[in-house]
Amino acid sequence: MNSGNWFLIAVVAVAFIAGYSIVSFMIKKMKSQHHTATPGEGQAGQSQQEGPKSKVTTEESARSDASHGGDRQDQQQRREEEQARERSETWESQSEEQRYGRILGLGGQITAADVKQSYRELLAKYHPDKVNHLGDEFKRIAEVRTREILDAYDYFRKKYDIR
Numbered sequence: 001m002n003s004g005n006w007f008l009i010a011v012v013a014v015a016f017i018a019g020y021s022i023v024s025f026m027i028k029k030m031k032s033q034h035h036t037a038t039p040g041e042g043q044a045g046q047s048q049q050e051g052p053k054s055k056v057t058t059e060e061s062a063r064s065d066a067s068h069g070g071d072r073q074d075q076q077q078r079r080e081e082e083q084a085r086e087r088s089e090t091w092e093s094q095s096e097e098q099r100y101g102r103i104l105g106l107g108g109q110i111t112a113a114d115v116k117q118s119y120r121e122l123l124a125k126y127h128p129d130k131v132n133h134l135g136d137e138f139k140r141i142a143e144v145r146t147r148e149i150l151d152a153y154d155y156f157r158k159k160y161d162i163r
Contacts, residue, residue, distance in 0.1 A: 096155065097110065097155075097159075099152075100151070100152035100155045100156060101152075103148050103149060103151075103152040104118040104119060104122065104149065104152050104153070104156075105118055105122065106118055110156070111160075112156070112160040112162050115153065115156040115157075115160065115162065116162060119149065119152075119153040122145075122149045123146065123149055123150075126142050126145040126146050126149060127142065127146055128142045128143050128146060130142070
């Protein structure tokens with residue numbers, strides 16, 4: 001073999017190794033994003049109280065689904081249903097004050113001053129008029145979030161007699 005063939009073989013080998021490395025890296029990244037995204041990254045109503053138990057349960061259910069040869073969409077749907085059920089159970093187990101406090105981003109001991117400050121900040125951030133220029137989808141999301149904020153504020157307004 002002449003030097004031109006060796007050079008070509010070396011280039012192909014390097015390209016193969018580089019391509020394999022890049023694809024492996026991308027797969028690892030996608031898997032890590034999938035595991036962190038699965039519980040609903042950014043999904044409304046995601047429980048902050050879910051701990052390692054729900055993560056393990058979800059991973060075990062995913063492994064079980066895969067071992068039974070289930071369709072990928074069916075697996076995803078089952079995981080989402082399980083997570084929704086867990087969030088619902090967590091939400092129902094919270095007191096009304098905890099739920100409304102969580103909506104306003106408050107925890108622990110809640111005071112009237114905290115409620116007023118959080119209400120004003122969140123309303124300034126999520127009011128539909130503030131996102132009107134972003135399109136209908138964002139406006140609908142802002143309307144839902146604003147309604148939640150108003151309901152929470154109304155609960156605390158009555159509780160603490162806020163004027």
